[in-house]
Amino acid sequence: MNVQHLNRVIITGGAGFIGSHVLDYLVGNALADEIIVIDNLSSGSIDNVAEHINKKYFIFEKADLKLINEQWFAHFKDVDMVIHMAANPEVRVSVTNPYIHFNENLVVTFNVLEACRRGDAKALVFASSSTVYGDARIIPTPENYQPLEPISVYGAVKLAAEYLCITYSKLYGIKSLIVRYANIIGPRSSHGVIVDFINKLRQNPSVLEILGDGTQKKSYLHVYDAVSATVFLALRVIPTITDYDIYNVGNDDWITVKEIADIVVEEMGLSKVNYVFRPATADGRGWPGDVKLMLLDISKLKSRGWKPLMNSYTAVRKTVRQLLKKEI
Numbered sequence: 001m002n003v004q005h006l007n008r009v010i011i012t013g014g015a016g017f018i019g020s021h022v023l024d025y026l027v028g029n030a031l032a033d034e035i036i037v038i039d040n041l042s043s044g045s046i047d048n049v050a051e052h053i054n055k056k057y058f059i060f061e062k063a064d065l066k067l068i069n070e071q072w073f074a075h076f077k078d079v080d081m082v083i084h085m086a087a088n089p090e091v092r093v094s095v096t097n098p099y100i101h102f103n104e105n106l107v108v109t110f111n112v113l114e115a116c117r118r119g120d121a122k123a124l125v126f127a128s129s130s131t132v133y134g135d136a137r138i139i140p141t142p143e144n145y146q147p148l149e150p151i152s153v154y155g156a157v158k159l160a161a162e163y164l165c166i167t168y169s170k171l172y173g174i175k176s177l178i179v180r181y182a183n184i185i186g187p188r189s190s191h192g193v194i195v196d197f198i199n200k201l202r203q204n205p206s207v208l209e210i211l212g213d214g215t216q217k218k219s220y221l222h223v224y225d226a227v228s229a230t231v232f233l234a235l236r237v238i239p240t241i242t243d244y245d246i247y248n249v250g251n252d253d254w255i256t257v258k259e260i261a262d263i264v265v266e267e268m269g270l271s272k273v274n275y276v277f278r279p280a281t282a283d284g285r286g287w288p289g290d291v292k293l294m295l296l297d298i299s300k301l302k303s304r305g306w307k308p309l310m311n312s313y314t315a316v317r318k319t320v321r322q323l324l325k326k327e328i
């Protein structure tokens with residue numbers, strides 16, 4: 001594998017929010033000859049990849065990765081890199097319906113790893129999450145933090161999936177780069193706090209229901225930064241590792257849910273919005289399994305020579321403006 005250029009890349013979940021931006025970035029920077037997106041369009045949209053359809057470099061395969069099928073397996077033959085984004089990213093769903101997360105996040109990752117093994121794929125990038133840390137006692141939280149005690153089923157299956165990637169890297173030589181994302185925001189996002197606030201305020205501009213007590217404080221990274229970090233690591237770290245490596249991908253700062261609400265209200269040009277806080281637990285979480293404080297230590301990522309262009313505040317404001325179509 002050449003560091004600067006890839007022959008064939010697969011993006012699972014490439015019609016989703018982050019995956020489609022990875023696709024745009026690889027194409028925009030001419031980093032791959034052929035890119036195959038495999039997606040069942042459960043939460044993703046064909047609109048997110050529309051500009052690539054019918055291009056020589058692009059293949060779209062509509063398939064459900066929960067079901068092993070020779071047609072999608074065949075794409076993995078001798079592929080340089082698999083960027084595995086397919087998942088159900090809704091942490092809240094995992095509380096009420098753990099089966100969905102077990103299947104969409106763990107079974108799917110197992111099937112993708114099996115496809116890598118059988119197709120002799122060289123490397124895998126796995127989209128993991130800050131939720132593997134649970135309620136971390138060290139903040140900012142470094143990659144080597146222990147013990148890893150996720151408090152949501154989503155976090156638990158992400159951690160289990162990380163271990164599958166690690167084992168496949170050691171046993172079958174599929175190099176694994178595990179990226180633990182903070183909250184990723186930006187255009188095309190279909191879920192999360194900003195989308196939720198905008199939708200609610202469009203329905204009722206005078207009242208905003210806020211899940212939790214509003215003091216939940218987390219780190220947010222714009223998807224442009226998330227994608228640039230992911231590809232940066234994929235191109236630089238994978239050639240240097242023999243089995244696997246893990247990187248936090250986030251920001252140096254954090255922002256409260258109440259501050260996000262204030263930015264959304266201001267950018268929507270509203271005033272006199274009545275905030276109604278709905279804490280789901282005695283300590284003010286938005287739902288059971290919601291991590292209240294999340295800030296990742298990104299010094300390992302920065303030591304490789306990458307840093308975010310936008311902090312959490314700038315990323316939130318830009319995302320709100322992009323979702324409101326005030327900015328592109």
Ligand code: NAD
Pocket residue numbers: 012013014015016017018019038039040041042043044045063064065066084085086087088089104108127128129130180181182183184185190
């Ligand atoms: P998304 O829902 O926009 O994208 C996921 C994509 O996977 C969608 O296009 C969906 O249709 C596809 N998919 C789901 N199940 C599938 C299946 N069984 N077969 C084929 N395709 C399937 O989510 P996202 O926010 O872009 O997240 C991408 C990855 O990053 C996920 O693994 C998510 O867990 C992880 N992650 C996201 C965030 C975030 O803040 N967005 C934070 C941490 C980790």
